[in-house]
Amino acid sequence: MSADATLSFEEAMEKYDPVLGFEVHVELNTKTKMFSSAPNVFGDEPNTNVNEVDLGMPGVLPVVNKTAIESSIKIGLALNCKIAESCRFARKNYFYPDTPKNFQTSQYDEPIAYDGYLDIELSDGTIFRVEIERAHMEEDAGKLTHMGGATGRIQGADFSLVDYNRAGVPLVEIVTKPIQGAGSRAPELAKAYVAAVREIVKNLGVSDAKMERGNVRCDANVSLRPHGRERFGIRSETKNVNSLRAVEHAVHYEIRRHAAVLDSGEPVVQETRHWHEDTRTTTSGRAKSDADDYRYFPEPDLVPVVPSREWVEELRATLPEPPAARRKRLQADWGYSDLEFRDVVNAGVMDEIQETIAAGASASVARKWWMGEIVGRAKNADVDPGQLGVQPATIVELAKLVEDGKINNKMATEVLDGVLAGEGTPAEIVEKRGLAVVSDDGPLLEAIDAALAAQPDVADKIRGGKVQAIGAIVGGVMKATRGQADAGRVRELILAKLGVEG
């Protein structure tokens, strides 16, 4: 397949104004499926988390999972939506082997939540409001594995295998209204929006929110129009963009591709595009056709969902604090400056830092490791930092090793590389690589401990970031060792001990 022509992003932005739209599918983490009592579990043996309902056997009937309804209402409330007084499920009719009944049970013209908004904070602190059209409930499809071709893709496959374990897993689809006015910040906004949705559903506890497992999946709609024109251009829908970085890249790419198509004088084709992480490009999927006549009609095997206002208010009362308030609280708790905190948010490691602190690290140690070490490594590996595989406990252990003077900071970064290479726990790697600091540090460390204990107020100042106060401690150590210690080394050890960067 030949590559599509693209313009540079800057040129595209000079000529055109992007309009975005997102459909984010959130898999709920209920114990059972949307319409059957089979378990909603990821990764089990194929076709074992199913019963007759999930396989669409003759004679079966669906029954709605109450927890899934509650989770959907919570998502709607967190997105500032109205909750429907009454809503129904419909059948979306189409034949596909991953769809056991050959129709998907989904809400159509009566979503459970509608007319909401989400305020998205961009990297420079700008707030951008994204309006939410609706959040509706539906069921997931099974999983197709394409066999026989070289690539494992649908193209060139000889046959496919179907596992229905995922069939019937509850989904909430969140649909935005057209997002206008993002301009050149469209790719950044795209990433920030999906990150915000992910954060919300994770905080609500209604989804495991792991993008790499498909718990949160994004379809990104992009269209361009010449500056000044009101009417929208024809859009493409890029399916299954399943990491935050990919969302940003896909929107970036589609803007450049659309611009080239429009520049050539051709119309944009309204179609589905497939995202390829390896080449960071999209390829043409399926054009909209008359086969898209889904013949929706109200699901006759289900009855209306009528959430009473009391029920909605009960659920509202259980909502955790909104992300903006949470950020404010976390920043205050952790004592980060505005700039430090924004960097953390933009790097997408706020949750990770919170977990690391919860695991026992100090706020400054957690930030040092995530921002100083892990984010950079993730960038090199081209994955989101959370996906690199660093566990909070690993960081706590590393910090402890440094604090105890067993290794120094430089060694600790080496140990981290070892952990990421799968060589074992930090302690094991220290052992294997022979990374322990020379035993000469032993008496020094004792002297440092004594000096810190003698001047606790100074120690606190240093911990609080006033590194210049370190002179008093260094002086104490030099005095205790009668000037035989290396002052530079002493300084390094004190900082490591206190978990402060020099």
Next chain:
Amino acid sequence: MTETNSTQLIRLSAAQLAEKLAAREITSVEVVQAHLDRIAAVDGGERGVNAFLHVNTEEALAVAAEVDAIRAAGGAAAEELHELAGVPIAVKDLIVTIGQPTTAGSKILEGWHSPYDATVVKRLRDAKMPILGKTNLDEFAMGSSTEHSAYGPTRNPWDLDRIPGGSGGGSAAAVAAFEAPLALGTDTGGSIRQPGAVTGTVGVKPTYGSVSRYGAIAMASSLDQIGPVTRTVLDSALLHEVIGGHDPFDSTSLPDPLEDLVAAARLGNVEGMRIGIIKELHGEGYQAGVENRFNDSLELLRQAGAEIVEVSCPNFQYALGAYYLIMPSEASSNLAKFDGVRYGLRVLPEDGPMTIERVMGATRAAGFGDEVKRRIILGTYALSAGYYDAYYGSAQKVRTLVQRDFDAAFTVADVLISPTAPTTAFKLGEKLDDPLAMYLNDVATIPANLAGVPGLSLPGGLADEDGLPVGIQLLAPARQDARLYRVGAVLESLLEVKWGGPLLAQAPSLAASPVVDPAAMLVDAKEAK
């Protein structure tokens, strides 16, 4: 067991069998064996009734033996046995059963065994009622004659050249031919009541939602309802109480506790009750003999102290049209799952690319019969973009109008009455090429399905011109199924006094056929097709 005893046993009603079983005058094994013998004698062969698609000999006898053992041992276990324990039953082959094939009368499910039981089947098993087998039907219950079965038509025991009604012709014929004392049917537009009418048996469509649909292969979800097929009104009430009541596996199942239907059937009193003749459901278009028997019934009810009033349901004229939009629409979606991927038939296209889409298309082309295809295409049309409002949407509005007609009628009448079908049983093949004429058979039964109200058909005598059974239909408000049994039992007893016994006593004897092995019989049935 003597030949005479066996012949007597199969003629007993379920209530009579239950009584004798409880008194240990007879055993369940004897009863089951007598019915298996009858099936072997009359069901197979060139001119057999062909009511059964599968005979469940081994399991039925095992359940019967278990019941007999419990009764013989006595004590608490015997006390706790259900009233109908040991009384055998046949199940329409649209209802799924573990351990027996379920075909829905279609090639597309040939050989399929369900890994789960329908809720009603579970309840039969809980009551320890031996299941004799699975009965024939129009493919996916689509038809009014059982001629649309992929496994050959069922014959009417009153005249083997005539249809037994449909779609549940197998269940009705099995009961009429004394092959089973009880059967289960499903009724979407009359598939229990119309076969009841033309075979001289009793059939009940309960209030929508009062019997679980879980495990009944759906044709039209908002219309389908499982119900009893029997020879007496009391037997229907007894069976209705076994299968009825709330089921958490069916979201449309009513939470209401079941009424005391058996008591209503035993009460038998219509004094002071207002019984409404539906002006639109008799007269023009109804066979003279049907009209005459209908009038006889009115007269008997009047004599018994009922007040006969006339009601008008002007929107019933649109009911048939609305039904033939709603039913195929829902069916087109319900039948999409039959695609050759997960179960049932898979047919490969003869030429061209071998994609899954083509395999689905070839499978459905080969697996479905003409009537099923016709309804799927019609339903696809009624739901398609641009037509939804005019067809499906309008039909759902007519449904409201039909409900309003019923509401108004039930303000002046406690129960409504009409002939069940406009004619007696027609000849096999007579209407096969005229779908529209076939659809008209359901004109009197369809309104109840659209509105969800319960209906009962019972024998009203034989038409003068052809000597074939005529059905009388009673309709009650939703959740008032007990009224049907109360009025039905009175009318039945008055008619039986008039006839000097049950109407089926006048049916021709079928026993002349040679005894055939049930297994061989199934092969015969298929070859006959």
Next chain:
Amino acid sequence: MAAINRDDVAHLARLAHIEMSAEELDRMAGELAVIVESVKSVSEAAGDDVPATSHPIPLSNVFREDVVGHTFTADQALSGAPDSDENRFKVPAILDEA
């Protein structure tokens, strides 16, 4: 309302995934035209003020508690499958690339 013709039937048959021969399309078009004609009065029967009824007996809020129930083994799940491999349902290729 437009009458139903052969092209309509061909389109509907594609949507419904039923392969039909030319002869079948012709016959079906004729039969459906008659049926559609006979039901068309339905579209004029009710005014705009009449609400639609999709359920004969109105119920609402029928839910199931989120408690795990029974499941099949892979063998049970695949017991009726026309074709299977590695405990999964096997289907022919999805795209036509022959």
